[in-house]
Amino acid sequence: MNVDPNDPGILRAMAEGRIVGASRKKPNPTRWLESVIVPVPPSANNLFVSGRHGKRYPSKEYKAWRAIAIPIMSQMIAVKRYPVRAIFVVIGKLRKGRDLDNALKGLLDCCKLANVILDDDWSHVVDVAISYRPEPGGDGVRVAFEDPNNHGIEIKET
Secondary structure, eight states, X not given: OOOOTTOHHHHHXXXXXXXXXOOSSSOOTTSOOOOEEEOOOOOGGGSEEEOXXXXXXXXXXXXXXXXXXXXXXXXXXXXXXXXXXXXEEEEEOOOTTOOGGGGHHHHHHHHHHTTSSSOOSTTTEEEEEEEEEOOTTOEEEEEEEEOGGGGTOOOOOO
């Protein structure tokens, strides 16, 4: 069974928590791996602050968010087969003017820190899907990973 990650019904089911993953005993590569909901991360523009000699350090806001997000992400099944597609569904209201793409860095970095993925470089994560669902009562980001080859995406070697 092929699942289209852009299908509104699939994304709605994922946002509602009805699609939460494969069995821990026997993972099925054509299904969603276990997913979790973490708070919305700070914007990439606010993840780091500059210190002495031009060195960059995680901001207080980013440290506080990671302290919450990493333990939640640590509950996910670690990805065993690469490459993967990262899927993020932002649920709830975002402030006006917030860019979705500014959430990606914090989310991918925390997936790596939580040992869900080995790395967030292009050889491990070859596709990223992010969507926004302004649903009442929601406030978070659903995080999942899947095999990118199950949806007709063809990667040609040159």
